[in-house]
Amino acid sequence: QVQLAESGGGLVQAGGSLRLSCAASGRTFVNFAWFRQAPGKEREFVAAISLKDSTKDYADSGKGRFTISRDNAKNTVFLQMNSLKPEDTAVYYCATKYGSNSLAHNDYPYWGQGTQVTVSS
16 A cells, blocks of 8 residues: 655746645555646656666656656655746646656556646746
8 A cells, every 4th residue: 555645736936936845644655756747738757767776767848947856764755846837837746656667647656636836927
């Protein structure tokens, strides 16, 4: 059993910053990722990290603006988002899986409830 809880979303102006948190409880796995989904759009990959070796991957949309990190002692993954744009508006989800990291949302069996990020122009 795995439970993920996202937090840190909110309303910010364009150019602002947010830090999202994903706290894992119960049985957890090594690989974590952030995805996002805007209304009427498909869920898309944002960033991924391995808790074992800290290998990271980023979608082009967030490169240079987003940073994924982790606190292994607290079993928590973070997503620091800077220079936010209106097109970043979406529900952001944390997900986890066993094995290697993946950019495909279908590869992740465990998900949090999501946290809303809204960027105003």
